[in-house]
Amino acid sequence: MSASSPIAIDAQAILASARRTLEIEADAVRALAQRQGAPFVAAVERLLACRGRVVVSGIGKSGHIARKIAATLASTGTPAFFVHAAEAVHGDLGMITAQDLVLALSHSGTTEELLTILPLARRMGAGILAMTGNPGSPLARLADVHLDTSVAREACPLNLAPTASSTSALALGDALAVACLQARGFGSEDFARSHPGGALGRRLLTHVRDIMRAGERIPKVHADAGMNETLAEMSAKGMGMTVVVDDENHAVGIFTDGDVRRLIARVGDIRQCTVRDGMSPQPRSIGPDALAAQAAAIMDEGRLNHLVVLDAQARLVGALHMHDLMAAKVV
Incomplete structure (x- = not known):
């Protein structure tokens, strides 16, 4: 088919595809919820005990999810920032200190850049959390605490594009942030101080x-x-x-x-x-x-x-x- 050829629209097929994708991703998140246990509690304990910043890192689609998790943590009372794993290899590793905790995301658990920087971060004294879809992967073995984000299948019909797996990682990141928020007693006024430009911030900070x-x-x-x-x-x-x-x-x-x-x-x-x-x-x-x-x-x-x-x-x-x-x- 040429680039200029019109694509025939089958509304029923499109809606069926949408429902299938949403159902697969919803099933993945439900399964993820059911298998949370001691590792999740240990991860939250380490996040709460962190004296520095939570450094969230990844590459590719995992990098995009990592960036969002860092933003959610930071806005809900857990100081955090994102470091791109490839940039860390080329100098940004200097942003990590001994007081920090690194949260590394990789669905395969074999991302070369992460496996390069994490031993160095540990040598500095930083702790390591990992979220992967492969509990037996090198990254899972390297971490102090590993959180399993594996999925039965991707929503992609080719089972290739990160879809259900990235949704699961994002949902688990939200779960970590909310658990920390509740443990800290983080309230609406605290949230407003992190969002002074938003409607809630104006309502709770303007006297x-x-x-x-x-x-x-x-x-x-x-x-x-x-x-x-x-x-x-x-x-x-x-x-x-x-x-x-x-x-x-x-x-x-x-x-x-x-x-x-x-x-x-x-x-x-x-x-x-x-x-x-x-x-x-x-x-x-x-x-x-x-x-x-x-x-x-x-x-x-x-x-x-x-x-x-x-x-x-x-x-x-x-x-x-x-x-x-x-x-x-x-x-």
């Missing part, structure tokens, strides 16, 4: 003080302020409201655009009114050290656009608008 409007940006007037002063303050600060304070800077009320409309509906001509005549007393508030996500929850529950920020002495220190939360990508 009210980080995004609130403070100082001269806070709209505020005293309770006896007239409507001209009050409306001028609201317009100048652009929050659609002003906080009403007493002489000690305690928030005694809030006056919003809605309060303006309600005051007009009630009295008509508001030019002789003071802000006290239309303010809503006891405004909802939050502390500056609270999480911004908590502020978002309060505002959502109360259908509020604003929150007053008070310190421990109930003094006004900031103001928060829903737009501030949106700009910070907390909501």
Whole structure:
């Protein structure tokens, strides 16, 4: 068939192939789960005891899986990085120290580059874990702990391309990372610190003080302020409201655009009114050290656009608008 010849599409055959692949890989992972035992526990114990970094290495498809396992370990509380086995042979071996633990991946267990660098890593004092599909392989024998990732067959119909075997190695790497995460008591806040740019990181690391409007940006007037002063303050600060304070800077009320409309509906001509005549007393508030996500929850529950920020002495220190939360990508 020439490169330009169209390929006939048989939808049923394509779906049957997809189901076969997924079933074979699912069966491989189920079988892998059933045979976990003492070696897995020993591997986790060594990961938890590692004083340096976990150096995950492989080549080819195993290298791709190794890179992902290193990233998963690092993001879940086990410091780790990936070293390409071929690069290690040509200088990157210097990245490994006596305090490190090497996790080597090779389905065959005969990868030449790994068999070259691992004895040298051991001579430095580093420990060695191995994940292979051949418990009798040179790499399995060389390791302090060997994890068997063998599969009955690959999903590839030729039984050649790494498919079920690479999925099994990836799943076992995830199992190691999660077991270490749970053993360390690694929580959502720890995870957020490893992911400060993500949505979870923003929700768990962003505090009210980080995004609130403070100082001269806070709209505020005293309770006896007239409507001209009050409306001028609201317009100048652009929050659609002003906080009403007493002489000690305690928030005694809030006056919003809605309060303006309600005051007009009630009295008509508001030019002789003071802000006290239309303010809503006891405004909802939050502390500056609270999480911004908590502020978002309060505002959502109360259908509020604003929150007053008070310190421990109930003094006004900031103001928060829903737009501030949106700009910070907390909501």
